Structure formats: C-alpha cells, structure tokens
Amino acid sequence: MSDDRLTAAELGEIWAVLSPEERADGVEHLERGEAHSFFLGLAEQEQAAVLLAMKAGERRLWMRLLAPDDAADVIQLVPQELRASLLEMLDEPTRREVAALMAYAEDEAGGLMSPRFARLRPDMRVGEAIRYLQRQAQAKLETIYYAYVLDQEQRLLGVVSFRDLITARSDKALSEVMRRDVISVPDTLDQEAVARVIAQHDLNAIPVVDAEGRIKGIVTVDDIVDVVQSAATEDIQKLGGMEALDTPYMKTGMVALVKKRAGWLSALFLGEMLTASAMGHYEDEIARAVVLALFVPLIISSGGNSGSQATTLIIRAMALGEVTIKDWWSIVRRELTAGLSLGLILATIGLVRILVWQAIFHTYGEHYLQVAATVAASLVGIVAWGTLAGAMLPFVIRRLGFDPASASAPFVATLVDVSGLVIYFNVAQVILQGSLL
Amino acid sequence: MSDDRLTAAELGEIWAVLSPEERADGVEHLERGEAHSFFLGLAEQEQAAVLLAMKAGERRLWMRLLAPDDAADVIQLVPQELRASLLEMLDEPTRREVAALMAYAEDEAGGLMSPRFARLRPDMRVGEAIRYLQRQAQAKLETIYYAYVLDQEQRLLGVVSFRDLITARSDKALSEVMRRDVISVPDTLDQEAVARVIAQHDLNAIPVVDAEGRIKGIVTVDDIVDVVQSAATEDIQKLGGMEALDTPYMKTGMVALVKKRAGWLSALFLGEMLTASAMGHYEDEIARAVVLALFVPLIISSGGNSGSQATTLIIRAMALGEVTIKDWWSIVRRELTAGLSLGLILATIGLVRILVWQAIFHTYGEHYLQVAATVAASLVGIVAWGTLAGAMLPFVIRRLGFDPASASAPFVATLVDVSGLVIYFNVAQVILQGSLL
Numbered sequence: 001m002s003d004d005r006l007t008a009a010e011l012g013e014i015w016a017v018l019s020p021e022e023r024a025d026g027v028e029h030l031e032r033g034e035a036h037s038f039f040l041g042l043a044e045q046e047q048a049a050v051l052l053a054m055k056a057g058e059r060r061l062w063m064r065l066l067a068p069d070d071a072a073d074v075i076q077l078v079p080q081e082l083r084a085s086l087l088e089m090l091d092e093p094t095r096r097e098v099a100a101l102m103a104y105a106e107d108e109a110g111g112l113m114s115p116r117f118a119r120l121r122p123d124m125r126v127g128e129a130i131r132y133l134q135r136q137a138q139a140k141l142e143t144i145y146y147a148y149v150l151d152q153e154q155r156l157l158g159v160v161s162f163r164d165l166i167t168a169r170s171d172k173a174l175s176e177v178m179r180r181d182v183i184s185v186p187d188t189l190d191q192e193a194v195a196r197v198i199a200q201h202d203l204n205a206i207p208v209v210d211a212e213g214r215i216k217g218i219v220t221v222d223d224i225v226d227v228v229q230s231a232a233t234e235d236i237q238k239l240g241g242m243e244a245l246d247t248p249y250m251k252t253g254m255v256a257l258v259k260k261r262a263g264w265l266s267a268l269f270l271g272e273m274l275t276a277s278a279m280g281h282y283e284d285e286i287a288r289a290v291v292l293a294l295f296v297p298l299i300i301s302s303g304g305n306s307g308s309q310a311t312t313l314i315i316r317a318m319a320l321g322e323v324t325i326k327d328w329w330s331i332v333r334r335e336l337t338a339g340l341s342l343g344l345i346l347a348t349i350g351l352v353r354i355l356v357w358q359a360i361f362h363t364y365g366e367h368y369l370q371v372a373a374t375v376a377a378s379l380v381g382i383v384a385w386g387t388l389a390g391a392m393l394p395f396v397i398r399r400l401g402f403d404p405a406s407a408s409a410p411f412v413a414t415l416v417d418v419s420g421l422v423i424y425f426n427v428a429q430v431i432l433q434g435s436l437l
Numbered sequence: 438m439s440d441d442r443l444t445a446a447e448l449g450e451i452w453a454v455l456s457p458e459e460r461a462d463g464v465e466h467l468e469r470g471e472a473h474s475f476f477l478g479l480a481e482q483e484q485a486a487v488l489l490a491m492k493a494g495e496r497r498l499w500m501r502l503l504a505p506d507d508a509a510d511v512i513q514l515v516p517q518e519l520r521a522s523l524l525e526m527l528d529e530p531t532r533r534e535v536a537a538l539m540a541y542a543e544d545e546a547g548g549l550m551s552p553r554f555a556r557l558r559p560d561m562r563v564g565e566a567i568r569y570l571q572r573q574a575q576a577k578l579e580t581i582y583y584a585y586v587l588d589q590e591q592r593l594l595g596v597v598s599f600r601d602l603i604t605a606r607s608d609k610a611l612s613e614v615m616r617r618d619v620i621s622v623p624d625t626l627d628q629e630a631v632a633r634v635i636a637q638h639d640l641n642a643i644p645v646v647d648a649e650g651r652i653k654g655i656v657t658v659d660d661i662v663d664v665v666q667s668a669a670t671e672d673i674q675k676l677g678g679m680e681a682l683d684t685p686y687m688k689t690g691m692v693a694l695v696k697k698r699a700g701w702l703s704a705l706f707l708g709e710m711l712t713a714s715a716m717g718h719y720e721d722e723i724a725r726a727v728v729l730a731l732f733v734p735l736i737i738s739s740g741g742n743s744g745s746q747a748t749t750l751i752i753r754a755m756a757l758g759e760v761t762i763k764d765w766w767s768i769v770r771r772e773l774t775a776g777l778s779l780g781l782i783l784a785t786i787g788l789v790r791i792l793v794w795q796a797i798f799h800t801y802g803e804h805y806l807q808v809a810a811t812v813a814a815s816l817v818g819i820v821a822w823g824t825l826a827g828a829m830l831p832f833v834i835r836r837l838g839f840d841p842a843s844a845s846a847p848f849v850a851t852l853v854d855v856s857g858l859v860i861y862f863n864v865a866q867v868i869l870q871g872s873l874l
Contacts, residue, residue, distance in 0.1 A: 041639075134604075145582050145599070163581055163582075166574050167571075167575050199662045199666060200478070201478075204659060222639055225632070225658060225662055225665060226636060228665045229636060229669075229757070232665070232666075233753055233757065236669070236673055236753045239673065239749065240676070240745050240746050240846060241745050241846070242746045242749075248757070248759045249753070250760060254774055254778075258778045258779060262782050265782070265783065265820075266782060268742050269787070270786070272734065272735050272738045272739070273790055275735055276734070276735050279732075279733070279734065280800060283731065286723075286730050287727045290723050290727075293727075294717050296716070296730070296734060297709065297713070297734070297737055297854055297858070298709050298712055301741075301850065301851065302706055304741075304850070305702055305705050305847040306702060308845075309677050309678055309701075309702065311677070312674060312676065312679075313679075316670055316673045316674065317685065317686035317687065320666070320670065320685070322685045322687055323687060327687070337691060338691065338694055341695045342698060342699055345699050345702070345703060349703060349706055350706070353710055363717060383702075408745075409745060409846045409847065410738075410742040410846065413741070413850070414742075
C-alpha cells in the first residue's frame with residue numbers, strides 16, 4: 001500500500017496539468033504529514049480552489065490547518081455564498097480572529113498580520129515571563145521569540161526578545177528590561193510600506209496597531225519575503241505593458257494570459273494610431289522628401305528607449321521609497337541634464353553614420369548635410385523630451401490616483417512616438433526649407 | 438553642547454549632497470548610539486566610502502562594529518592595497534571568520550551567510566542545550582533560536598529550535614528531539630536561489646554546507662529580504678534597457694547615471710539604424726505609395742509592445758524559478774497561440790479604424806481595401822513574431838551565458854522593428870502588386 005502511494009514530489013510534478021478535483025484528490029491521498037505540508041505550501045488561490053473541489057464534509061480538517069491570517073485570505077477568495085460555511089468550520093476563538101482579520105484589505109498591514117502574538121504585562125518579572133512563554137510555546141503563537149508588553153487597554157508599552165529575557169536577571173520587572181522605542185505600523189498601512197519599514201530597520205517582527213494605539217497583531221519578516229517578491233513581480237509585469245498575472249506564468253490559462261495582455265496592447269495600439277494621423281499630416285513632406293521617412297523608426301524609437309529608461313528608474317525608486325512626489329522638481333533637473341547628454345551622444349553617432357554612409361554609398365542625395373543636421377537636431381530634442389516625459393509620467397499617474405507602475409515602458413514609448421514625429425517634421429521644415437522641402 | 442548636535446535624522450536628510458569626507462565627519466559627530474546604528478544602516482558601498490574618508494586611526498572602531506559577513510563585503514569594496522590594513526583592525530577570531538568569508542563571491546550563499554551560529558552535539562541533553570544557548574545569548578551569535586547539531590567533522594546531523602527545546606523533556610538527548618530532514622544549501626549556490634529555497638519552505642534560517650557536507654554558516658530570512666529587493670531592482674532596471682545602477686537613484690551621481698544608460702541606448706541606436714537601411718531598401722515602394730509610410734510607426738510599435746510583454750513575462754518567471762531552459766518548447770507553443778490571438782485582435786481594430794477613417798475622411802485613396810488588408814495581415818504576422826521573439830530572447834541570452842534580464846523591452850523592440858519592416862513591406866508587395874505597387 002505505502003509503496004505505490006503518490007509522493008508530494010510526484011504530485012508537485014504533475015500539479016500544473018491537473019483539474020481542481022484531481023488536485024483535491026491528489027492532496028487527500030498523500031501520506032498525512034506530507035499532505036499537510038503540501039497543502040500549507042500552496043498559494044492561497046490554489047488552497048481555495050482545492051478546498052472548493054473537495055466534498056463539503058472533507059473541508060473542515062484542511063480549514064483548521066490554516067493559520068488565521070491565511071484562513072482569512074482563503075475565505076475571501078471563495079464565492080460569497082460559501083464563506084460563512086468555511087468560517088463555521090473553525091473553532092470558536094479562531095473564528096473570531098479570522099472574522100476580525102477579514103475586515104482588512106488583503107494588501108494592508110491588518111490583512112498580513114497574525115493576531116497570535118505573545119502578550120506580557122509590564123509588572124511581570126523576567127523569570128515569570130520566561131516561564132509564561134515556555135508554557136505558550138506549544139500554543140499556536142506565530143513566534144515566542146518576541147513578546148509585547150501591553151497596558152490594560154492593549155496599548156503597546158514595549159517589546160522584549162526571548163534573548164533579552166534569558167540574559168536579564170530573573171527578578172527584574174519587564175518594565176525595566178523592555179525596549180520602549182518600539183517601531184510599529186498602523187493596521188491600514190500598505191503591505192509594501194510595511195516591508196520597507198521592516199527592511200530598513202532589519203526587524204524580525206513588527207507590531208501592528210490601530211488608530212487608538214492598541215496592538216492588533218504582528219507581521220514577521222518571513223511574510224515580508226513573499227510580499228516583496230510578489231510586489232516586484234507585479235511591478236515588472238506592469239512595466240512590460242500588461243496587467244499583473246496574479247498566478248505563476250506556467251499555471252496561467254491561455255484565456256487569462258491573452259486577456260491580461262490584450263487590454264493594454266489594444267490601448268497602446270489605439271494611442272499609437274495617432275502616429276498614423278501625424279504621419280498623414282506630413283504626407284506631402286514625405287512625398288517630396290522620401291529620405292525623411294527612412295529615419296522615422298530610428299528617431300522615434302530613440303525617444304521611446306530613453307523614455308523607458310527614465311520611467312523604469314523613477315518607478316523603481318518610488319516603489320523603494322527612495323523618491324516621493326515632492327522630489328519631482330529635482331528629478332526634472334536631473335533628467336533634463338541626463339536627457340540632453342544622452343541626446344548629444346546619440347546625435348553624434350547619428351551624424352557620423354549618415355556622413356560615413358554618404359561617403360561610401362551616396363545614399364542621401366545632394367542635401368545630405370541638411371538631412372544629417374535634421375536627424376541630429378531631432379535626436380537631441382526627442383531624447384531629452386523622451387527622458388523628461390518618461391520621468392514625469394509616473395508622477396502624473398500617481399497624482400491621478402493610479403499605480404505609477406502603469407507608466408510602462410511601452411506606454412511611454414507610445415506617448416513619445418507621436419510627439420517625436422511632430423518634433424522631427426518641424427525640425428525638418430526649418431532646416432530643409434528651400435532645399436528639400 | 439548636546440542641544441546643537443546633529444541628529445541622525447538631520448544627517449540622513451542632507452546625506453545625498455555631502456562629500457565622503459563630510460559624511461565621515463557627520464557620522465563621527467552623532468551621539469554614539471545613534472552613530473552606530475546610522476553607520477550599520479548604511480549600504481555596504483557607503484560604509485566602505487565612509488571608512489576610506491576617515492583618518493586611518495579612526496577606522497578600527499567602525500570596522501569592529503560590523504558583523505563578519507558585512508565586514509567581508511566592505512573589505513572587498515575598498516582598493517586592494519587597503520584591504521590588509523582593514524582586516525588587521527579586527528580581533529583575531531573575527532579576522533579568521535572574515536578571511537574565510539572573503540573566499541566566496543558576494544552573491545553566493547557563502548558570501549551571504551553568517552559564520553556565527555549555535556553548534557550543539559547530538560549526545561547533549563535538552564536541559565544542557567538550553568543552558569548552553571542561554572550562556573551563548575550574550576555572544577555575537579546571529580541567532581540563538583535555531584541551533585545546529587553537528588558530528589565531529591562539523592557535518593550537519595539535525596536542527597532544533599529554541600521552541601522545540603523548551604517544550605521537550607529536559608533529560609532527552611538532542612538526537613531524539615532534533616529534526617533530521619534539514620534543508621540546507623551549498624555554499625556556492627547563487628543568493629537568489631537561496632532566497633527561493635527559503636521562501637518556498639517558509640524558513641527562518643537555513644544552514645550553508647560545503648562540498649563535504651560540513652556546515653559553514655547560516656543565512657537568516659532577514660538577509661533574504663534585501664537580496665530579493667535588490668535582485669528585483671536590478672532586473673527592473675535591466676528590463677528598462679540600461680545597466681543596473683548599484684546605488685539608490687537619488688544618490689547616483691550624474692556621470693554614473695548617464696554612463697549606465699548611454700551604453701545600452703547607443704547599442705540600441707546602432708541596432709535601430711538597420712531600420713533606416715531596411716526603409717532605404719523599400720524607398721521606391723514608399724515613393725510610389727506614400728500611404729504605406731503612414732502606418733510604419735503603428736505596425737512596428739505593435740511588434741515591439743507585444744514582444745515587451747512576452748519577454749517581461751518570461752524573464753520574471755525565470756527569476757522566480759517558475760520556468761527553466763527545458764520549458765522552452767512548451768513556451769513556444771503557448772506564446773505562439775497567445776501571439777496569434779493578440780495579432781488577430783489588433784488586426785481587427787486596425788481594419789475597423791481604416792474603414793471608418795476612409796468612410797469619413799477618404800484618407801487612403803481608391804485602393805483603401807488593399808491597404809487595410811496589408812495593415813491587418815502584417816499586424817497578425819508581426820504581433821505573433823514579436824511575441825515569439827520576445828519569449829525566446831531570454832532563452833537565447835541565457836544559452837549564451839548572459840543574464841536573461843538583459844533581454845530588455847527596448848532590446849526586443851529594436852529587434853522586432855527591423856524584422857517588422859521586412860514583414861510589412863513584403864506583405865504589401867504581395868497584396869498591393871498591380872494596384873499601388
């Protein structure tokens with residue numbers, strides 16, 4: 001019997017191709033210890049799907065495995081009409097904890113925290129506290145290594161680590177050994193901001209407090225690794241010009257995969273149609289000087305590329321909290337300088353290219369000097385403008401109340417393409433007036 | 438005196454505009470406790486710069502503040518000729534630890550680990566182990582909450598948590614209570630892979646072992662947050678089409694900022710010059726049918742945008758370990774399907790746009806149906822090709838031994854621009870033969 005049993009490794013191998021029912025069946029047929037850790041290792045979306053695929057009578061055991069913060073997330077992922085029945089499967093104290101957590105959005109501190117932390121009173125002696133934590137060690141606390149000293153109203157007075165306790169004299173009061181300058185976060189703070197606070201101060205755990213200063217739970221650093229990882233994934237996918245996938249790439253179905261990409265791709269396409277209108281506006285110029293058309297892709301892509309660099313830098317700096325909206329003016333100055341420098345570099349390369357090609361192939365006709373000047377001058381303008389627009393777009397988008405990461409590289413490129421054409425043909429009109437135009 | 442003293446917050450505020458000497462001076466004039474935590478909170482590059490700016494006699498105190506893994510990183514950041522003198526400032530046991538760590542690259546497990554972990558013997562009793570860890574609590578151990586049970590040859594037999602110990606009977610041998618299925622990582626494993634192992638198994642600490650299975654140190658989850666954060670920053674900046682900055686955006690000098698961007702921007706510009714050659718190749722066609730030129734930016738940007746989506750998805754999935762090089766064929770099939778679907782969507786929008794504009798403005802002449810067919814057919818081909826090329830480029834780059842994140846969105850766009858023009862003008866030649874061309 002035990003020999004032909006599925007192992008967790010085997011189940012993991014074929015997981016991607018199984019239906020929800022087959023997944024539920026697979027989990028239930030693992031050896032018990034393996035089954036529990038396999039189930040707990042799944043993403044919340046998958047835990048919810050597996051639970052839904054099980055017979056109602058079998059769900060209780062698995063619901064009770066979940067820590068309260070995970071149970072709250074899973075319950076919020078199932079259809080409304082099933083939530084109450086899942087909640088009822090929990091034991092009474094857990095149910096109250098989970099119900100309290102469900103009041104928070106999943107992506108704020110309150111939705112991330114565990115309500116199971118160790119509470120101590122300030123007048124407790126060190127020895128007493130150690131014995132108390134020792135007895136609590138078998139309880140379902142998130143950690144016993146950090147304990148929080150609270151007053152009668154659950155307000156946070158201080159924190160002690162287990163390490164502090166076992167190195168202190170056992171007859172001292174906690175109020176004498178606790179650290180009072182506790183860094184805490186409000187329960188409504190965005191989880192990425194919580195991650196920044198934890199990373200900045202190298203904390204292992206951070207208490208979460210409500211508006212009245214009462215402690216509601218703690219967030220531990222291991223929860224933060226997932227937050228940081230998935231926040232980066234979301235930003236990267238948005239920067240690539242699509243909606244964030246929510247599920248791992250290989251586990252995302254084809255319909256969802258196309259849907260997440262088609263929206264932005266179509267929007268960018270509609271935006272980019274303005275280039276056809278802009279080009280139409282300069283149709284006569286192109287007809288008279290076809291040589292102008294040759295450089296169109298080169299010119300507009302340079303604007304797009306420099307804009308992509310700038311927008312990527314600013315969005316990441318914003319996500320890391322290195323840059324805030326009040327820095328916009330110093331960024332304008334920095335990026336204008338950078339953009340002009342980069343524009344001059346590309347203009348020089350472009351100039352050399354045209355002169356060399358002309359010398360060898362005589363490609364660009366008798367007015368090649370004016371053509372070269374047009375290309376070079378446009379490049380300086382377009383790269384500087386692309387850089388500046390790329391740097392400012394995240395600020396504009398944040399000001400409008402959206403996620404700055406939506407200022408994707410393709411979005412900036414589209415924006416700069418249209419204005420790049422206008423710059424290019426206007427420069428051409430000035431320089432080529434009387435010769436080619 | 439103490440009233441007009443600089444505070445850490447004030448120093449942080451003006452930090453970006455200070456010279457290395459002023460920074461060193463600022464740190465040394467903070468109140469002592471503040472100075473220590475301010476210095477320890479700096480990035481390693483900045484710690485090294487501040488140390489170098491101090492007088493040689495003042496460096497010892499600050500070197501000794503650093504944990505051995507950080508000291509090793511800092512020493513590797515200063516010029517070769519100064520390394521020995523910094524190393525000598527450490528006390529003898531730390532110096533040996535640091536020298537051992539310096540044998541590892543900074544971005545592998547060995548370079549990330551702390552050599553200061555708690556070691557226990559398997560025949561120790563639980564009570565003995567607790568008392569031993571209690572005495573060690575004041576030592577400079579990275580953590581006392583996890584202790585590693587080793588044999589005579591420093592090979593890893595098992596792990597016990599402090600929580601396990603205080604809930605076990607105190608006369609049991611460690612060999613009876615320790616967990617034997619310890620997940621460990623080799624000392625040469627890349628730090629991002631270490632982060633994945635820790636995140637996947639929800640660990641608080643992981644032992645690092647050498648090729649003979651001897652434990653060399655531990656990596657704790659709080660170190661992993663920084664690894665994950667900076668790996669994501671690096672990937673995001675590369676995806677934006679530039680070199681990774683290494684320093685926070687606002688703290689990067691203008692010369693470095695332009696340098697990190699100019700290289701890729703110039704390379705992309707040189708690549709994009711092929712579009713001018715391609716356009717030159719079709720100059721006659723453009724002269725005969727200027728209407729073709731109008732759609733050039735629209736067509737090639739659609740290829741670039743769809744390629745950017747695909748490459749971003751694949752690079753992130755690779756970084757998260759969701760996709761490896763052996764998945765390339767199933768990705769080809771997925772992305773070809775996705776690309777064709779997306780191409781059909783854009784082709785439909787493009788078709789509608791041309792027909793509506795023609796009905797209202799009569800923009801596209803008598804052969805507007807053929808023009809519309811050319812644009813639509815090209816879009817299907819170019820979007821499918823852009824998607825496929827974008828998805829495969831990271832694999833090609835990894836195969837060549839480079840970081841797949843170098844397959845930036847602008848890189849893919851440039852690649853697809855040239856081939857997009859070839860597809861477009863060839864489709865035009867087939868469809869418009871005998872009418873416009």
